[in-house]
Amino acid sequence: MAAWVKGGATDADTAIGAAVSLLAKARAPVIAGLSADVAAIRAAYDLAGRIGASIDTAGAVGTYAELGALSRVGAMTSTPAEAVGRADTVLVVGAAPWHTPLLKRLTGAKPTRGRAAGADRTLLALGAWSEGSKAALSCPSAGGLAEAVAELRAYAKGHLAVDTPQAELVARIAAAQYGVLLYDPAELGELGVEMLQGFAMELNETTRCFTLAVAGPDQDRAVVPVAAWLTGQAPRSGFGRRVPEHDPWRFDVARQVAAGEVDAVIWLAALPVDRPEWLASVPSVALVAEAEASLADVVIAVGRPGRDLGGVLWNEQRAALTYWPASAPTDLPSAASVLGALTERLAEGRVASRSEPAC
Structure with missing residues (x-):
C-alpha cells in the first residue's frame, strides 16, 4: 500500500x-x-x-442548493431514463450540463415512449452554451443565471409580453408534450433552483414539464x-x-x-x-x-x-x-x-x- x-x-x-x-x-x-x-x-x-x-x-454547494429549495417550494423532478425516453423539448440551463454524459444521451436519440415517441428532440439553451451545440434557440443570461430563469417565469405568467428570444423560448417549452429543464444546482444556486422549480410547476398547469439536476464528479x-x-x-x-x-x-x-x-x-x-x-x-x-x-x-x-x-x-x-x-x-x-x-x-x-x- x-x-x-x-x-x-x-x-x-x-x-x-x-x-x-x-x-x-x-x-x-x-x-x-x-x-x-x-x-x-x-x-x-x-x-x-x-x-x-x-x-x-x-x-455540498450543489447539494444544499437543491435541499434548500426543496424545503421551501418542493420539486417537480424527472429521472435520466424518463428524460431520454420521453422528452421532446430540453432546456439546458447554464454551461455545466453541456459537458455531461446525460446531454450526449439526449442529443443522440429521439424519444421512444409516450406521446412524443419518434418525434425530433428540440434543445434550447439559457445562458452559456457549448460551441457546436445543437440548440435550436439560445438566450443569454447577462444579469445572471438565476435572474434569467426569473425572467422566463415572468414571460410564462404574462407579466412580460415583449417579442424577444426569451418569449419564444417560453413558447416552445409551453408547447412541449414532455419538457425537461436540465441544470447544475451548484451553478444555478439555491434561489435559482427555487425559481426553476416554480417555473416547472407553473408550466405543469398546461403541459408536462420537469426539472432534472445533473450530478458532479x-x-x-x-x-x-x-x-x-x-x-x-x-x-x-x-x-x-x-x-x-x-x-x-x-x-x-x-x-x-x-x-x-x-x-x-x-x-x-x-x-x-x-x-x-x-x-x-x-x-x-x-x-x-x-x-x-x-x-x-x-x-x-x-x-x-x-x-x-x-x-x-x-x-x-x-x-x-x-x-x-x-x-x-x-x-x-x-x-x-x-x-x-x-x-x-x-x-x-x-x-x-x-x-x-x-x-
Whole structure:
C-alpha cells in the first residue's frame, strides 16, 4: 500500500499510526469530501460519531442548493431514463450540463415512449452554451443565471409580453408534450433552483414539464440517503456533543477552516474530486485513490470503487445506488477498511489512557 507521512514514503502501519496521533490530539476534527462508496461513507459516519467530528462533502454547494429549495417550494423532478425516453423539448440551463454524459444521451436519440415517441428532440439553451451545440434557440443570461430563469417565469405568467428570444423560448417549452429543464444546482444556486422549480410547476398547469439536476464528479447523491438513514439528517452534521446536529452554515468546512475552528481534517476521496484550497492550511489525513505525497500530512492510497475493488456508488444513468464490480482489481485497501482501522486504533488508545494509573 502506498503511503506517505510528511512527504516521506512509509508503510501502511506507520501511516495509520501517524494519522491516529494526529486525530487523537484534535479537539475539533472534520471528515470532509466523502467521495467514496457507501461502505466508506458509513465508516466515515461511524468514525465521526466516535471522535466528535463534523461532516461535510465535496459537492455540498450543489447539494444544499437543491435541499434548500426543496424545503421551501418542493420539486417537480424527472429521472435520466424518463428524460431520454420521453422528452421532446430540453432546456439546458447554464454551461455545466453541456459537458455531461446525460446531454450526449439526449442529443443522440429521439424519444421512444409516450406521446412524443419518434418525434425530433428540440434543445434550447439559457445562458452559456457549448460551441457546436445543437440548440435550436439560445438566450443569454447577462444579469445572471438565476435572474434569467426569473425572467422566463415572468414571460410564462404574462407579466412580460415583449417579442424577444426569451418569449419564444417560453413558447416552445409551453408547447412541449414532455419538457425537461436540465441544470447544475451548484451553478444555478439555491434561489435559482427555487425559481426553476416554480417555473416547472407553473408550466405543469398546461403541459408536462420537469426539472432534472445533473450530478458532479462527487458522490453527494450517495451521501444524502446514507446520511438520512444513519442520522435522520442531511450531510452537514456535527457529533461534538455525541449526537448528530445538523447545521448547513455551522458545519461548512470551508467556513470552519477560515474561522480557525478546525484542528484536523480527514479528506476522503476514493473517487477523485478537486482538492479544496483550504486543505493545505490545516493538519490533514488524505485517503485518496489518486495519491500524491504532498496532498496532506498523512496520505494513504486506497482503492477506487468500481476499478480497484467493488462498491456501491451513485449511478447517474439509473438515478439510484448500484453495486459496481471491480474492473481491474488490485490489492489496494478499501477506504472503509482504513477508516475502520483508524476507529479501532483510536478506541484502543482511549482505553489505554483510561487504564493508566494516576500520578
